[in-house]
Amino acid sequence: MARDVLLLERDGALRLLTLPGAAGTEVETAQPRVVARADLPGVVAELEAAPDGVRWVWDSTFRHHPPLVAAGVRVSRCWDLRLTRAILRGSTVVPADVRAREWPETDPAWDEWDGDLGSAAAISPLEDRGATLFDTAEGTDPGPASGDVARPPRRDVVAEHARQTRALAAVTDPERHHRLRLLLAAESSGALAAVELRHDGLPFARAEHEATLTRLLGPRPRAGVRPATLERLAGEIRAILDAPRLNPDSQPHLLRELRRNGLDVSSTAKWELQGNDHPVVAVLLEYKGLARLASANGWHWMDTWVREDRFRSDYVPSGVVTGRWSSRGGGALSLPNVIRSAVVADPGWSLVIVDAAQLEPRILAAMAGDSALLAAGARGDLYQGLVDAGAVDTRAHAKVGMLGALYGSTSGTSGMLVPRLARAYPRALGLVDGAARTGESGGVVTTWLGRSSPPASAAWREAQGAASGVGAGAAEESRARSRAREWGRFTRNFVVQGTAAEWALSWMAGVRQSLRRLSADDGAPHLAFFLHDELVVHTPDALAPQVVVAVERAAVQASALLFPHLRPPRPADGGEPRPLVPLDVVVARTYAESADADAEADADGGPDGEVGALVVEAAGTVVGLEPSDAAGT
């Protein structure tokens, strides 16, 4: 087992404390090794080369990994105490008294661990933050005024490591202990990947993007001027609405003019406009779509976030309470479909684009041990599986019904379908219903691996208490009930979204480790993008087949790590067992060639036909997951 090496910073000096034995050994017996900051990459590289490797224990990956990566050194494993602390102190898997003792609410150290060291990037988007953090840690540069980065660290790594070790030891149930350790490892590995994703960036062809912008918006205008296409559409809108001075970007003004023209709308939202039979609707929707492109991903966006044919953004592990990542800068996690054709592999390189199909319902099925739902997903398309099983009549209904079950929909077609699913899959639906009830009554829910939801706020609890007291008004009561159901929808979704995020992190960790062992004469493959349940790897052409094998194996491994008790599910009509989470894998030149199975299925008979532009082109290769691949290791 890899030994733990604690990285300590005191008064600007670095010390390495190698624990003599297995994780958790008392540190007092160890002798610290003082390392000059400039020597750190070399020392790290040397320790990484040790037979069993090491696990770096540090206060934050975002402090220490960027300078190492900039120096060409990438660590294999770490324990990111800031991220794991946030999980452990909230996890109901750790006995409450232990958490209260280790991390008292009044602990003055709390603030020191609370900051987000990734925040500097938002201020200087295209700088390589490696050097900046380096200087900041030395105290030579106060850096941007973004909390942690400006403040010298006072985090006691030794004490925190001991606290977390004790908290883990207090989880005596072996299964829960194992899962929690897995979560901490996956979270920490994700932090390493996040830093590397930022450094490596997503291959992005400026010329291709410019061509798209020019085609859709017209030539680049001077700053502050509407692109030609938008100006033309704005003119049409003004003419149709008989409002010569209308600025279509002004929602209040636009809403007034729409209502004056007889449209019964209460907002300018797209879904509301669509319900109106009026000549302005089509023009306005086109305007809104293109205006969105111009402002969110236009020329200014490209100048800000794309340099040397790489799009770089900050990724923020656990930026979402459920454990999903968020991003900062450039809207990385909402990179729209229309510009994905500009994501282009370097010459001689390919993109391996991988999507974990219908991840959330599959994860729910596994958590709940719902063998009927597992079987429904075992033939590939889970939504079609619901139809084949007779639970619902169409694939579209299966999809909205399942989303309704995961999100807590109560009305409309979606809400109407949920009871049908509940009859067909009582265990799965029972799990999310239970999570909703827990939230409605003010309780905390926890993911499969042990990440707990935040407790309801004091204001929420107060409102619930007041509404149930004597003399509570009807309005007060109804408002409280509504807020209770809101929180129930949050906790309902939390357990599924959070566990899916855990699966995805474990998957990515496996992929990352595999990629580290691959390289060719012309370079090594690297993660280029991570989008909740989707990965893009940028790889030399020659290694693409090996990357495909790696992502498939990692998916099977992730399922085995989270759900070791589950046998690979079999279709209801017999046949070979299939992976719990099948992958859609495409080897392509551009991201636009990704195979969005859902979009394709929708395009078959639905109004989303324009998405058909995304179907795999001849240049792309769709790789099916054959049952034999599931054997993995």
Next chain:
DNA sequence: GTCGCCCGCGCC
């Protein structure tokens, strides 16, 4: 002038 809110929409 700057700040923060709201709205709307992109992604999962």
Next chain:
DNA sequence: AAAAGGCGCGGGCGAC
């Protein structure tokens, strides 16, 4: 088909 879970971001606009 309908407006339910999680985000980041930009424009408009009112408060300061």
